[in-house]
Amino acid sequence: MSSSAVEGETPDLVCELDNVQGIVDALTSVRWKRHQDAVVELSEHGIVIIVEEISCLQAKVYLQRELFVRYEYGARGRPRFGVSLGLFVDCLKTFSVPGHSNILEIQYPGPDMQLLLKSIDSVDACLYAEVRTRIPETVSWDYNFEPAGSIPLSFTVKSAALKEAIDDLEWPGSSIQIILQPDPPSVTFRGEGHGDLQIDFNYYANSELLIAFSCDRQISHSYKYKFLRATTSNIPSSVIKDNRGSKLTIGRGGMLKVQHLVSVAKLSAPHNHVDSAGYQQPSRIAYIEFFVKPEVEDDTGSDS
Amino acid sequence: MKFKAFLTENGINLLEKRILPALDKMGKISHLYLTRDHAIFLHNLLNGHGIQSIAQFKKEAIFEDYKISSQNDDKIAFSIDLSLLHRALRSILTIYAESGEAHNPSEFNFGRLQIKLVKKFPPHSNQPMPFLTLETKGSKSAVVQDVPISKPLSRADVQELQMALDGAQEMPKTLVKVSELNSLQNFVDRMKHVGDVMGVSISKYGDLHLQISTTSITLGAEFRKLMVIGERTDGRPEDGNLSAQSRTERAVQRGDAMTVQGSCLTVIFQFFIPGTRQTDKSISLHCRLPVLDPGSN
Numbered sequence: 001m002s003s004s005a006v007e008g009e010t011p012d013l014v015c016e017l018d019n020v021q022g023i024v025d026a027l028t029s030v031r032w033k034r035h036q037d038a039v040v041e042l043s044e045h046g047i048v049i050i051v052e053e054i055s056c057l058q059a060k061v062y063l064q065r066e067l068f069v070r071y072e073y074g075a076r077g078r079p080r081f082g083v084s085l086g087l088f089v090d091c092l093k094t095f096s097v098p099g100h101s102n103i104l105e106i107q108y109p110g111p112d113m114q115l116l117l118k119s120i121d122s123v124d125a126c127l128y129a130e131v132r133t134r135i136p137e138t139v140s141w142d143y144n145f146e147p148a149g150s151i152p153l154s155f156t157v158k159s160a161a162l163k164e165a166i167d168d169l170e171w172p173g174s175s176i177q178i179i180l181q182p183d184p185p186s187v188t189f190r191g192e193g194h195g196d197l198q199i200d201f202n203y204y205a206n207s208e209l210l211i212a213f214s215c216d217r218q219i220s221h222s223y224k225y226k227f228l229r230a231t232t233s234n235i236p237s238s239v240i241k242d243n244r245g246s247k248l249t250i251g252r253g254g255m256l257k258v259q260h261l262v263s264v265a266k267l268s269a270p271h272n273h274v275d276s277a278g279y280q281q282p283s284r285i286a287y288i289e290f291f292v293k294p295e296v297e298d299d300t301g302s303d304s
Numbered sequence: 305m306k307f308k309a310f311l312t313e314n315g316i317n318l319l320e321k322r323i324l325p326a327l328d329k330m331g332k333i334s335h336l337y338l339t340r341d342h343a344i345f346l347h348n349l350l351n352g353h354g355i356q357s358i359a360q361f362k363k364e365a366i367f368e369d370y371k372i373s374s375q376n377d378d379k380i381a382f383s384i385d386l387s388l389l390h391r392a393l394r395s396i397l398t399i400y401a402e403s404g405e406a407h408n409p410s411e412f413n414f415g416r417l418q419i420k421l422v423k424k425f426p427p428h429s430n431q432p433m434p435f436l437t438l439e440t441k442g443s444k445s446a447v448v449q450d451v452p453i454s455k456p457l458s459r460a461d462v463q464e465l466q467m468a469l470d471g472a473q474e475m476p477k478t479l480v481k482v483s484e485l486n487s488l489q490n491f492v493d494r495m496k497h498v499g500d501v502m503g504v505s506i507s508k509y510g511d512l513h514l515q516i517s518t519t520s521i522t523l524g525a526e527f528r529k530l531m532v533i534g535e536r537t538d539g540r541p542e543d544g545n546l547s548a549q550s551r552t553e554r555a556v557q558r559g560d561a562m563t564v565q566g567s568c569l570t571v572i573f574q575f576f577i578p579g580t581r582q583t584d585k586s587i588s589l590h591c592r593l594p595v596l597d598p599g600s601n
Contacts, residue, residue: 130521
């Protein structure tokens with residue numbers, strides 16, 4: 001691919017960000033191992049970054065176009081490319097200056113199909129990067145998430161509490177059972193391995209932690225500990241401090257969906273954050289979804 | 305061979321808070337070279353490996369009642385473990401801070417912190433060993449810290465050190481002044497996650513260009529219109545719209561920029577008199593980073 005191939009054509013995407021750290025936080029949340037390939041998908045609605053552990057675990061970060069101060073989409077269809085997630089995050093980090101609001105321009109593709117990044121807020125100091133992209137691998141299995149019935153099986157728990165619970169379950173390890181039951185409404189995480197550990201969230205007793213609950217029948221599925229852990233272990237502490245909730249939903253066949261929200265609000269006076277009690281415009285939130293496949297089912301799971 | 309002096313309060317603060325922590329990062333072991341007028345910490349000047357650094361202090365910047373004598377024109381040099389020196393200094397300060405609070409702070413006399421070269425018999429040994437001793441005498445207690453040092457360098461070695469010192473202080477033709485050291489440091493700190501080897505170019509127009517380039521990523525930073533010290537040329541207006549990379553390439557082709565290669569990158573830190581923007585000329589810190597063989601990365 002020579003540079004002339006792209007010359008004169010509009011790039012697929014030119015966009016500008018004013019909160020690089022928010023994007024770094026969002027992407028760090030899905031970085032569960034050192035060398036990880038990600039697939040980036042561009043559309044007129046925004047950017048989706050997909051990471052997966054073949055046939056077990058998939059994570060998606062949705063960066064909607066509303067998160068960008070400028071979003072010019074010039075492609076037909078939905079271009080996809082592969083990048084190394086770790087490299088991309090480390091590269092973005094160099095553009096994020098603590099306590100300083102700066103503007104980053106992202107463009108795809110460059111003359112050699114690179115992802116181009118450039119700081120554009122100062123005339124006399126410029127940071128730039130060219131990240132080599134790859135032809136994306138096909139996503140190995142379809143994570144079509146379907147509800148398990150007419151009433152969704154879901155609960156929302158404070159992210160910090162969820163992370164703490166999952167961290168605690170490291171001790172029994174291996175396999176973790178998640179049980180939802182409607183009467184009394186409660187969620188149980190049970191680990192059996194080197195020992196037994198059970199963590200209960202009771203909707204009435206822990207309304208501070210268990211914010212929402214929806215379930216019409218008892219259901220239980222088991223998940224590999226290391227995949228469950230990947231859904232919370234890398235969320236930066238700054239995000240945990242925002243005190244949001246994470247939503248967990250069990251779908252058909254026991255597929256677990258874990259959703260987190262990461263603020264990508266423009267950095268303003270740090271006090272605003274506290275005054276507004278965690279409220280942010282909904283448009284400045286990055287959505288993160290994890291899909292975890294259950295372990296081979298016992299009979300309590302619904303069929304797929 | 306004798307050396308004896310008192311550390312001033314400024315000197316203690318300077319060493320404990322700023323200089324020793326910084327020098328410790330360049331290497332644990334350093335030469336301390338004392339002359340009639342100067343105290344100089346030198347890293348890697350004799351072996352030539354790794355980062356070379358020279359931190360030079362006029363004796364008044366650290367000491368008072370400075371007394372030195374040796375048969376080698378009153379010059380003494382030895383190796384010292386900087387982390388031990390730092391620990392000894394911190395320990396003495398802690399003891400004094402605590403006893404100062406416990407007793408009557410207003411009347412508390414810091415005493416004076418004496419530093420001297422001594423030979424002592426270490427425990428279970430009948431071989432005397434050289435130490436740099438820090439000693440305070442308060443009204444109620446005395447604290448002595450012995451920091452082990454190497455045998456003093458021979459006359460020939462001191463001469464070699466002096467020659468290396470003279471050579472290392474040679475100025476490059478063009479220097480640029482980076483006033484926002486923090487942002488540069490932040491950036492370089494973050495860059496190191498992306499790659500190990502960094503290219504550095506400096507132009508006579510006052511541009512500093514840093515770049516890491518690997519098979520999967522190119523990451524760079526260009527800081528323009530910095531103050532130029534030494535040889536300078538006016539920038540080319542036609543280069544204004546180029547990318548940082550092309551601008552640097554052109555400047556190198558024209559001979560207006562140097563990509564650091566062959567020898568070393570010289571970094572000179574200026575110190576301000578605390579609370580002012582005035583350069584403190586009694587302190588200087590020069591570092592020279594050896595350049596990697598471009599073929600070896």
